[in-house]
Amino acid sequence: MRLRFGLGQNVPIEGAGKRLNFINLLRLSISERVESMENYNSMEIEGKWQNFWQRNNSFKPETDSDKKKYYVLEMFPYPSGRLHMGHVRNYTIGDVIARYRMMCGFNVLHPMGFDSFGQPAENAAIKRGIVPKEWTEGCIELMVKELKKLGFSYDWDREIATHKPEYYRWNQWIFKRMFDCGLAYKKKSPVNWCPLCKTTLANEEVIDDACWRCKTEVVQKDLEQWYLKITEFQDVLLEDLNTLYDWPQRVRTMQSNWIGKSFGVEIYFRETSTDKVISVFTTRQDTIFGATYVVIAPEHQILKEIIKGKPEEKQVLDFISKVSKKSKVVRSSTDVKKEGVFTGCFAINPVNNEQVQIWTADYVLIGYGSGAIMAVPAHDQRDFLFAKQHSLPLRIVIKDSRHPDLEQQDLTCAYEGNGELINSAQFNGIDNNSAKLKIVDWMEQDKIGQKKVCFKLRDWLISRQRYWGTPIPIIYCKNCGIVAVPDQDLPVKLPENIKISGKGGSPLSAVKEFINVVCPKCSGEAKRETDTMATFVDSSWYFLRFCSTNSKDALFVKDEVNYWMDVDQYIGGIEHAVLHLLYSRFFTKFFKKQGLLDCSEPFRKLLTQGMVKKDGEVMSKSRGNVVDPDEMIKKYGADSLRVCILFAAPPEDGFNWNEKGTDAAWRFLNRVWTAVQRFLKLKALAKCEQNLEFDSRLKFKMHTTIKKVTKEFNVGFKFNTVISSIMELVNEIIPALSIAELKQVYSKMLENAIDSVVLLLSPIAPHICEELWELLGHKKGIINAEWPKYEIKALAQDEINLIVQVNSKVRAKIILPANIGEDELKSKVLSNDKIKQWVKDKPIKNIFIIKNKLVNIVV
């Protein structure tokens, strides 16, 4: 038999009597000590150490340090005034990593700030009749308090808030640099408009055709707006994704899909009556001989020109206006039938001079490619459905090897696979993929088409018709046109005491003293731009500001940015996979091109943490299922909350909140607390220190735990299993402690094991560990203590528990000396009684040996 609860795990104890005896002895000692042990007081301890850290500037990075730098950053919050569990999870993960790195001797930068511009402040201001600034700063104060209560290791001297002029003036400065080189520009075009927020939205902010913030359906409006030319960097933004191998694959895929680079050909069709050229974009030039009609987007300029005077003109114009009224959702829905009309015009397919009909249809988009397509119904499902609906001809040009004799009239769906070309003149017989290149070459030679690369990425629309944001530093002058505000006049300050009606339009346009200015060029009358910048501008470079927060005459100090960047570990939610993370990459690349910094990517490693839900649903005020972290702190303490949130699931997975978890975490911390108290008492009373029988087991467990924990803190970040393995070590220490108490002696090994638990746990539960570390007699604080190291030697056990299988089924477990010779091992295994029973006199076919672990005898 074996003793389950501790040291005896691998040690067989003969006879039940001995076991009972042992347990009874343990019980005695337990009941004796329980009376004198108190639970730990989280409130008192947490306050004590938070003050200590603050007094000692414990988390201030060194200047001119010869230590290796480590920059760990969590996505900064919007100051809503209340911390939610998602924040707690995000910041706890970051804090554990930061504290671990500090203990490993890195010079760690771990800052925090607030993304404090944005609409909720305006809404709250309207609701409460106060100004957004007041509301925002009140919220920041509350959140700082809560963050401090969780004991996060931030250097608060670097705190930033984006609504402050000393921050947003640099947004304006950046905008101006972009304006100077044509990367910030104004154009009129259809934009996404949220009727509820009464503002424009970037493409990235439109989710399922609805506003990302309020979920209202977005409409299209034709407006003149400011854009940032992110497309200038589209190639490098795509290529450099390959250098981000420490990003989750799916984030890279999402960005790559968003940028959406595709290689194709632009082919020129001529309209027969006007001789106008209609360019179509395709990636399937191999099917050009199967193009049986052309479709132009209803919004296409050329459409109105070619239909002029045709009998079909009216029906086409009616169709255009009908489509313009359709919402984007309806239009793009895949289960709604595609609508279109014949234009009465014809085009010549340049590869065979065939005359084909020109149609216009709502399934062709103006915004992508050339806004016109060649339709190949035999090999494109959308074209196929449309052709069937309108009885348009089709022609098979790729042979489907599974149905080689299929006639076109028998097709039930488009064949989109590969195969040999047919009905394709000189290209017949060639495999369609190799034909692609040949056809492009031929088209370029004959000037009927040319290679073209298309991107889905659009320029970034940054104008917002809102008040609570960075004013765009532009002045409109009657004489000089668009004039940028001179650098010496920055920041263009947001007027602070202003009434927000919420009635729409930029609130700034009502502030006379703001809009009316003198033109910096001609000193004539001029007006300011009243739109503000999207808040994603603020967060696109805040990680750079943290490197030199107080820089007064530049957005950052180049040397400091070059020292700290890139961010070694970035942590945040997956919802920013394309928004913030793409914009930040864009800004970084722009700065590099301007010579402002040296790094080309902002975030080397990215961890996207999962959502904290309640009963399978997102926690939200409207659902009324919000769990307040502050209440949990009051009830159990910050350390318990931190342990709980990390223990529940691996960081990348979502999980359901369960208060039982905090309770369990609290019990675990108490077990550690009690164990240390018992040890201290024992050490004080002990007659002597000597080696004890559990030492070697404890040593092995301690070193394997250090190894496992260290590994996870470096890569993987599976904090749930980190905590389990620390729990296992504690579960080993407690019975050892009982034995030591009985004998009234302690061993150095026991002390080391206890020290290790406190050290390993300290990044996760820093307050209690600081307290215990001090109680254990260590000076200068655990944050300055050295991270424990494991000895490779100690990981080897003298004895191993060998699993013996017969025909792959476990039949015996034998304790053998480690590194036993193969022959000796075989003879020991085969002479084992249980194994003998299973093998009997069957001939042994093979024996597989996994060293120090397992033997499989095949009979």
Added chain:
RNA sequence: GGGCGAGUGGUGGAAUGGUAUACACGAUGGACUUAAAAUCCAUUGGCCGUAAGGCCAUAAGGGUUCGAAUCCCUUCUCGCCCACCA
């Protein structure tokens, strides 16, 4: 429609080719207590068996392998992302 990921006890989860269910939660029984809470001890995937022990089980089915939760194929279910992108 396309892409990516996942499916393991009553629950959260562990194990990434070698003892399936670590560590917790919950549950049940017990100790302590006047009692409760807390704490401690024991049991806890299913089936058969007094026990020793045996058999079965990682969504379903098949394959590779001495050996599969893990690799491959098929199917189902769920989640996330993208989606008329030519």
